[in-house]
Every structure is written in structure tokens, then in C-alpha cells.
Amino acid sequence: MPGVLRTAAPRPLLAAVLFTAALLGAALLVGTLSLVRPASLAADLDRFDAGERATERRAVSAEVAGPLVGRARALWRAIGLAAIGEPEVALVVDRFHGRSFHELTAHDAQGRPIALLRLDPATGALASAVRLDFRERLLSGSTDAAAATAVARRTLAALGVRQPEGAPAARAAMNGALWVVSWPRVVGGVPVDRDGTTVRIWRSGGFHSLTVSERPLAAMARRLSVEEARRRLEALLPGLLASGALADARLERLDLRWVAPNDTFAAERADAPGMVLRLAWVAEFRFTGETGERVRALAAWIDAEDGSLLGGDVIR
Amino acid sequence: MHEARWWHRLGPPVLIVSLALALAGPATALAAFQGSVYSNITAFDICDGTPNTTPEKMRKAATAAFAGLGFATGSFTRGDFTKARFLERAATDWAVYVHSHGDFYGGKPGFRVDGGKCSQPVVTSSDIGTRRTGSQRTNLVVMSTCHLGENRTANDMPTVYAIEKVKSGYDTWNGPEFYLGYVGSQWDSDAFAFETLFWDALLGGASVGASFDEALANGAFIADFDANWWGSYSYHGIPGFGQTCARCL
Numbered sequence: 001m002p003g004v005l006r007t008a009a010p011r012p013l014l015a016a017v018l019f020t021a022a023l024l025g026a027a028l029l030v031g032t033l034s035l036v037r038p039a040s041l042a043a044d045l046d047r048f049d050a051g052e053r054a055t056e057r058r059a060v061s062a063e064v065a066g067p068l069v070g071r072a073r074a075l076w077r078a079i080g081l082a083a084i085g086e087p088e089v090a091l092v093v094d095r096f097h098g099r100s101f102h103e104l105t106a107h108d109a110q111g112r113p114i115a116l117l118r119l120d121p122a123t124g125a126l127a128s129a130v131r132l133d134f135r136e137r138l139l140s141g142s143t144d145a146a147a148a149t150a151v152a153r154r155t156l157a158a159l160g161v162r163q164p165e166g167a168p169a170a171r172a173a174m175n176g177a178l179w180v181v182s183w184p185r186v187v188g189g190v191p192v193d194r195d196g197t198t199v200r201i202w203r204s205g206g207f208h209s210l211t212v213s214e215r216p217l218a219a220m221a222r223r224l225s226v227e228e229a230r231r232r233l234e235a236l237l238p239g240l241l242a243s244g245a246l247a248d249a250r251l252e253r254l255d256l257r258w259v260a261p262n263d264t265f266a267a268e269r270a271d272a273p274g275m276v277l278r279l280a281w282v283a284e285f286r287f288t289g290e291t292g293e294r295v296r297a298l299a300a301w302i303d304a305e306d307g308s309l310l311g312g313d314v315i316r
Numbered sequence: 317m318h319e320a321r322w323w324h325r326l327g328p329p330v331l332i333v334s335l336a337l338a339l340a341g342p343a344t345a346l347a348a349f350q351g352s353v354y355s356n357i358t359a360f361d362i363c364d365g366t367p368n369t370t371p372e373k374m375r376k377a378a379t380a381a382f383a384g385l386g387f388a389t390g391s392f393t394r395g396d397f398t399k400a401r402f403l404e405r406a407a408t409d410w411a412v413y414v415h416s417h418g419d420f421y422g423g424k425p426g427f428r429v430d431g432g433k434c435s436q437p438v439v440t441s442s443d444i445g446t447r448r449t450g451s452q453r454t455n456l457v458v459m460s461t462c463h464l465g466e467n468r469t470a471n472d473m474p475t476v477y478a479i480e481k482v483k484s485g486y487d488t489w490n491g492p493e494f495y496l497g498y499v500g501s502q503w504d505s506d507a508f509a510f511e512t513l514f515w516d517a518l519l520g521g522a523s524v525g526a527s528f529d530e531a532l533a534n535g536a537f538i539a540d541f542d543a544n545w546w547g548s549y550s551y552h553g554i555p556g557f558g559q560t561c562a563r564c565l
Contacts, residue, residue: 049378050373050508054516066339096512097536109502112486112550113526118534130533132526134549135485173542175467175499177483182539194536209533218435226411242365260536262505267369273505294359294417294428294436296462296501313503314360314368316417 418461465497
């Protein structure tokens with residue numbers, strides 16, 4: 001009988017298979033459990049954690065895609081791209097910034113992406129456009145700040161983007177390879193941190209990209225005075241800087257700005273900036289001495305309504 | 317005597333060898349292309365009293381990206397991010413990421429290591445050059461520090477990694493290599509946002525150059541935010557001497 005049993009089911013092989021299966025099963029169980037979050041964190045399931053993919057791409061129906069493709073072709077013609085094949089259309093969920101876009105990608109004859117644009121799904125407004133077909137000749141030429149600004153203005157008009165108020169700033173970036181022409185966003189006389197309209201132009205005068213950022217602002221019931229903000233800052237400082245670093249610190253500015261709250265000083269928050277901007281008193285410190293050998297600057301953002309610490313920033 | 321079946325004798329060893337090969341194959345292949353991620357956390361948390369979350373986020377994002385691209389990635393911070401550790405691995409690195417304080421020291425580009433203490437030594441391009449031959453290839457170098465993306469003659473950080481300081485465009489090819497750095501002093505939040513978008517585009521199948529451009533266009537940055545690159549625009553960040561993606565040149 002033992003011989004018959006071995007013939008029907010070879011024991012060493014069966015044992016090895018069962019052992020391997022058990023190991024795989026255990027690994028699968030542990031892996032699955034590690035992905036399960038407690039119910040208390042259920043509301044945070046969609047929040048972005050560093051190391052995860054920042055975007056998700058979802059298909060859109062032909063009915064939605066059709067009009068978008070027509071508009072995209074017109075926009076691409078405006079930045080010098082013509083005769084493009086059928087573009088790829090997707091709904092991009094930007095988990096990092098907490099917003100979604102219709103994204104259209106143009107490809108060349110070899111199937112390589114050569115341009116991309118993003119439209120607001122609700123309003124159809126152009127949020128960004130970028131050419132992805134860099135060639136070395138874009139670095140030649142002698143476009144100066146005035147010429148770059150003129151090109152930027154013409155580009156806005158061609159793309160149907162409202163000309164922002166005020167004079168733009170033109171700044172050479174990438175060691176002179178790229179001109180960045182920007183109209184920072186200002187609301188009620190207060191700058192909105194990192195928002196505004198930006199056009200980037202290669203040294204040759206060729207189009208690099210356009211970005212329009214206008215994030216929502218919170219309604220603020222009251223505003224702390226600068227004296228109140230200063231007192232709040234003094235109370236917060238011992239928790240932000242050790243005494244040695246404080247001695248090396250110089251308060252460079254304390255002024256109002258709209259900022260996106262972040263987790264710089266609060267690890268329990270999401271790893272991405274807040275979606276709704278809040279008015280803040282921004283205290284910026286610069287460092288010298290021993291501290292300055294490791295850290296150049298630190299900014300602390302104090303909520304202008306309730307005095308809480310909204311986050312901040314660091315230059316290494 | 318019962319009838320002996322071939323699997324009685326061969327089954328277990330064949331199974332063991334098969335499993336070993338299945339596991340060792342990819343590991344061996346990946347081990348050929350080492351990636352190293354370093355982030356300086358101590359400079360803030362201990363030395364300056366600021367509980368700052370950004371360096372750890374940068375480390376996690378870069379580690380996931382390197383691993384996702386296929387590099388056999390080691391990740392180091394605090395007491396594990398020392399000058400000795402960095403230089404030891406520098407000899408065999410195919411991909412390198414550093415987030416720390418960067419500057420020019422005695423005219424040489426460099427950065428401070430962590431080491432878990434406040435007296436943080438500097439690693440310069442000269443130090444790295446002693447551990448590598450001039451032609452030893454590197455695929456991907458990201459210096460997430462101030463200044464090390466500047467186009468000064470003195471900035472030989474790309475060249476010690478055998479990455480030429482040229483921008484090869486869509487119609488040219490300078491090998492599977494890319495160097496990314498920042499110009500001037502940059503805020504951490506801008507660098508983190510930029511790198512998050514850069515890694516995301518790269519892992520989504522875009523080339524390194526297109527990922528750089530997408531990150532610039534799709535983020536919200538301070539007006540004077542400034543990053544730079546050298547290498548091959550159309551390289552896809554895949555480890556090794558060449559690449560196999562359908563859309564690559």
C-alpha cells in the first residue's frame with residue numbers, strides 16, 4: 001500500500017509543494033493585512049503619501065474626448081505643432097495637488113509624446129501646456145528679457161489665456177537656457193504663494209510651457225495684527241529652533257501671504273500641500289554661523305485667523 | 317520493491333533548484349545596477365531643533381522611484397549616511413540620489429553627509445572621483461541640494477559620474493544618462509513637489525527629459541524656482557548600458 005500511495009501522490013514532491021504554497025499564502029496574508037488601514041484612518045485613504053504615484057489615469061468616453069481633441073488641436077497649432085495624429089485623452093487625478101484634469105498627449109509618427117496639455121474638467125480652462133520634443137537647437141539664439149516677455153504675451157493671446165494684470169517678471173533660468181516670464185497672483189494686495197501665470201520660453205524664442213495656477217482660497221473671518229503675529233511667533237520659536245540655531249537666526253521678513261498648509265513641522269499631516277490656501281503671516285529666517293553651514297533659511301507660516309502653525313519651508 | 321518514479325528522486329531537487337533560480341535570477345540581474353539614496357535628516361531634527369518632515373519624504377520618494385525603475389536600491393540616512401558609506405558605494409553606483417545641504421567647497425561641488433551628528437563632513441566631487449574611473453558609466457544622478465545644477469566650470473559633479481554636461485535632444489542620443497540638480501538656493505517644498513511630479517512622470521513611462529518638463533509645467537513653484545539637467549532627454553531611466561523601451565531612440 002505505501003508503494004501505491006507514493007505512486008498516486010509522491011510524498012517529497014507533495015510536501016515541497018505544500019510547504020511552498022503555505023509560505024506563499026502566509027506572505028500573501030501578511031501583505032494584504034499590511035495594506036488594510038484602521039477604520040479611524042478611512043477618511044485618509046485617498047491622501048498622498050511620499051513614495052506613492054502622484055497621479056492616476058482614467059479613460060474617458062468618446063463623447064467626452066471628441067470635443068477635447070478638437071480644442072487641443074487648435075491649441076497645439078497655436079504653439080507651432082501641426083499635423084498631429086490621434087491624441088491620447090485621459091482624466092488625470094492629481095493626488096498630490098488634490099485636483100483632476102483632462103490631459104491630452106500628442107505623439108509624433110514614431111509614437112513618442114511631443115506635447116501635453118491639461119484642461120480643467122469643470123470649466124475647460126487651460127491649466128498647463130508643455131512641449132516634450134526638446135532639441136538642441138532650442139538652446140541657440142539670443143532672446144532677451146524684453147523679447148521673451150513679448151513672446152509670452154503673444155503666446156497667452158494665441159492660447160486664449162486671459163492676460164493677467166500688472167507687469168510680468170522675466171528671469172533667466174537653467175543657466176540662461178530658458179526664460180521664465182511670470183505674472184504672480186495677488187488677491188486684495190496679498191501675494192498668493194506659488195500661484196499665477198507662467199510662460200517659459202527657450203533661448204531660441206521657442207515655446208517650452210505655460211502654467212496657470214489659481215488654487216481656491218479659504219474664507220477668513222478675522223485677521224491677526226502684525227503685533228499679534230509677532231507674539232505668536234515668539235511663542236512658537238522654542239519649538240521650532242534649538243537655542244544654538246536661534247542665536248544664528250535673523251528674522252528677514254514677517255508679512256502676509258496666502259499659503260498651502262503643509263506637513264513641514266507636523267508629520268501626522270498628509271505628505272502633500274493642502275488644497276485650499278489660507279492667509280498666513282510668513283516669518284522667514286536666514287542663518288549664519290555654524291547653523292548656516294547646514295541650513296540657509298527657514299519659513300514658519302502662522303495662520304492669520306487663529307494663530308496656529310500652518311506649516312513652513314526650509315532651504316538647505 | 318515498489319516501482320520507482322522519476323519524480324521520487326528528481327522532484328524535490330528540481331523544485332528547490334527551480335525556486336532558487338526563480339528568486340535568484342531577478343535579484344542577480346538587479347544587483348548588477350546599484351542605486352543609492354541618501355537624505356540628511358539630522359541637520360534639522362537634532363542640530364537645529366526643527367522637527368522637519370521633508371528629508372524623509374524625499375528619501376521615500378526617491379527610493380520608491382529608483383526601485384520602480386529597476387535599480388537595486390539601498391537607502392541611507394542619519395548614522396547610515398556617512399562619508400565612508402557614500403564613498404564605499406560610489407565605486408559601484410549606477411544611480412545616486414542625495415538630499416542635503418549643497419555648495420562649492422574650496423571650489424569643488426559637494427554636499428554634507430548626515431552621520432547622525434551635527435559636525436557633518438563634506439563629500440566633494442574630488443572625493444567621488446577617487447572612487448571611480450573616468451569612463452565608468454552612471455545612469456541617473458539627482459543632486460537634491462542647492463547649487464549643484466549650476467553650469468559653472470567648477471561644477472564637475474556630473475562629469476565624475478561620466479555624465480557629460482550637454483543637453484542631448486529628442487533627435488540625438490548621449491547614452492543612458494541623466495543628471496538633475498538645482499540652480500541657486502531652493503525651498504524644500506518646491507524641490508519635493510518638483511521631484512514628486514518628476515518621479516511620477518518617469519514611472520509612468522515618460523523619458524527623463526519629458527518628465528523634467530512635465531514637472532516644471534504641472535507644478536506650482538515660487539517664481540525663481542530653478543532646476544537644471546544634463547544628459548539624454550529621451551533616456552527612460554532604465555538601468556544598464558542600453559534600454560529596451562519601444563519609444564526610445
